[in-house]
Amino acid sequence: MAEQNKVILYGTWTSPYVKRVELALKVKGIRYEYVEEDLRNKSPLLLTFNPIHKKVPVLVHNGKAIVESLVIIEYIDETWKTGPQLLPEDPYKRSQIRFWASYMQQVSEAMVLVIKTIGEAQEKAIKEVSEKVKLLEAGLKGLFPDGIPSVHEYSKNVTLLDLVILAHFGGYEAQEEVLGLKLIDSEKTPLVVSCITALIEIPAVKESLNPLEKVVAFLKFFRENALKSATA
Amino acid sequence: MAQVTLLGAWPSPFVYRVIWALKLKGVDYEYVEEDILYNKSERLLKYNPVHKMVPVLVHAGKPIAESAVILEYIEETWPQNPLLPKDPHGRALARFWTKFGEDKNPALFGFLRTEGEQQVKATKEGQEQLRILEEQGLGDKKFFGGDEIGMADLEFGWLAWWLEVWSEITGVTLIEAESFPRLHAWIQRFKEFPTIKETLPDRSAMLTHYKDRRATFLALAKS
Numbered sequence: 455m456a457e458q459n460k461v462i463l464y465g466t467w468t469s470p471y472v473k474r475v476e477l478a479l480k481v482k483g484i485r486y487e488y489v490e491e492d493l494r495n496k497s498p499l500l501l502t503f504n505p506i507h508k509k510v511p512v513l514v515h516n517g518k519a520i521v522e523s524l525v526i527i528e529y530i531d532e533t534w535k536t537g538p539q540l541l542p543e544d545p546y547k548r549s550q551i552r553f554w555a556s557y558m559q560q561v562s563e564a565m566v567l568v569i570k571t572i573g574e575a576q577e578k579a580i581k582e583v584s585e586k587v588k589l590l591e592a593g594l595k596g597l598f599p600d601g602i603p604s605v606h607e608y609s610k611n612v613t614l615l616d617l618v619i620l621a622h623f624g625g626y627e628a629q630e631e632v633l634g635l636k637l638i639d640s641e642k643t644p645l646v647v648s649c650i651t652a653l654i655e656i657p658a659v660k661e662s663l664n665p666l667e668k669v670v671a672f673l674k675f676f677r678e679n680a681l682k683s684a685t686a
Numbered sequence: 687m688a689q690v691t692l693l694g695a696w697p698s699p700f701v702y703r704v705i706w707a708l709k710l711k712g713v714d715y716e717y718v719e720e721d722i723l724y725n726k727s728e729r730l731l732k733y734n735p736v737h738k739m740v741p742v743l744v745h746a747g748k749p750i751a752e753s754a755v756i757l758e759y760i761e762e763t764w765p766q767n768p769l770l771p772k773d774p775h776g777r778a779l780a781r782f783w784t785k786f787g788e789d790k791n792p793a794l795f796g797f798l799r800t801e802g803e804q805q806v807k808a809t810k811e812g813q814e815q816l817r818i819l820e821e822q823g824l825g826d827k828k829f830f831g832g833d834e835i836g837m838a839d840l841e842f843g844w845l846a847w848w849l850e851v852w853s854e855i856t857g858v859t860l861i862e863a864e865s866f867p868r869l870h871a872w873i874q875r876f877k878e879f880p881t882i883k884e885t886l887p888d889r890s891a892m893l894t895h896y897k898d899r900r901a902t903f904l905a906l907a908k909s
Contacts, residue, residue: 506786506818518775525781532774545762549750552758557736589736 461486464500464512466493467664468672470562471523472511473621478527480658481612482537524555527614540614547597551615554593558618561586565622565637569629569673570680583637587646590619594645602648605655612653619646620653628669632677688746690715693730695722697887697895699844700753701741706840707757709881711764754784757837769837780837783823783830787841790815794845797860798852798896799903805858812860820869828875839876845869846876851892855900 463479463486465472479486491500491510503519504512512519513526515533520526531540541548564586567579597615602608608616623638623646630636640647653659692708692715694701708715720730720740733742733749742749743756745763750756761769770777793815796808823838824830830838845861853859863870876882 506822515775520775520778520782522782522785525778525785528781529774529778532777545759546745546748546750548762549755549759552755553750553752556752556755593736 460516462514464489464491465510466491469510470621474523474618475511475526476662477617477621478530480662482534484534538610538612550597551613555615555618558622562622569677587638587643591643591645602652605652608652609656616653619649623650625669628666628673631670632673691718691744693718693720693740693742695720695740697892699848703753703840704741704756705885707760709885711767713764783838784841797858798900801904809858816866820866824868824872846873847886851896855897
């Protein structure tokens with residue numbers, strides 16, 4: 455279809471919710487313009503396109519705004535038939551992918567707590583992440599009973615859930631460096647780790663990863679800030 | 687047709703959402719009541735190990751949890767009387783409002799669980815969300831879904847029945863006809879819709895149930 459297909463993504467490079475959408479666009483080979491927002495100084499356009507939540511990500515397609523990362527990704531999957539189908543045909547498989555993708559919000563919130571706290575509060579947050587990731591691992595086992603496929607196969611069958619997991623855990627090395635502990639590892643969460651390792655090899659994904667030093671610097675800053683405000 | 691079973695707990699609005707979807711589409715199902723407060727069954731823990739909550743839909747032996755996920759599954763498996771429009775943007779809007787409900791419904795429930803100053807605050811917060819719903823979610827449409835009941839209508843269906851009961855118990859009215867004319871009109875349309883009208887929990891039984899629940903919430907808050 456030769457229609458005007460203007461796609462703009464409003465985001466911030468540090469947000470895993472934005473990353474989810476970015477990965478979806480890249481994996482499906484969709485051309486888009488990216489606009490980096492300063493959340494302390496939101497642009498008038500962002501406020502116009504997302505007046506209700508005033509948050510990123512916002513996808514604007516031919517002038518119409520779509521918000522909420524998972525809603526955006528389903529919209530992308532329904533609108534562009536290029537690249538992998540991010541939700542498979544089978545309704546049951548779709549339901550499992552949606553369930554776990556939605557669950558990742560809870561996992562993510564627990565992970566953020568680990569970064570923002572120390573001492574007993576952090577111990578509690580770490581325990582929570584550990585429990586939740588264990589459940590995620592079990593969920594992945596249900597979706598991949600024969601283990602994670604080869605990179606070549608995976609790149610044709612990437613799903614919405616894979617992108618969400620990558621968006622939140624893709625920076626795990628940076629997290630390890632800043633926190634001095636592992637939230638995921640190949641012993642306790644082998645499927646989560648193999649999922650990320652395989653996905654990172656997909657060219658479209660590889661080029662969207664942020665450099666390690668940049669993420670480390672940001673996480674350090676984020677953590678210091680959080681600890682400062684906690685004691686202030 | 688493969689067996690459809692719904693694990694639920696009366697009078698959960700999350701469960702009723704699923705019941706409405708099944709009834710609107712004419713899907714036969716077996717309903718199983720779970721004692722969600724005091725005695726969760728082995729079956730529930732097996733079918734929803736992550737959240738241990740209802741509703742859970744079991745179709746051909748396979749469980750699906752989370753009402754929003756269940757509704758999408760029902761829509762895809764039984765496409766008659768669709769709950770989502772065909773165009774991707776319309777679908778995205780329906781899903782946006784459904785998520786809005788998931789995120790904001792706790793704020794809307796707040797006034798049932800609080801008293802005094804906290805309740806005043808909760809009521810105000812709830813009404814802020816309702817203002818957004820009234821003006822941007824519903825607007826001038828007949829239903830959230832347009833001319834027909836859609837997914838977002840089911841998400842907010844509880845406003846059409848549960849809210850009245852809670853108002854009677856607390857003396858707090860969240861939706862006054864003068865301040866929320868569109869929502870008020872929608873409420874009348876929704877609860878009068880034939881399939882919905884025959885599928886609403888008994889009002890006096892709800893009064894007893896929620897009076898009890900409110901007492902429990904308030905006691906917990908004090909402890």
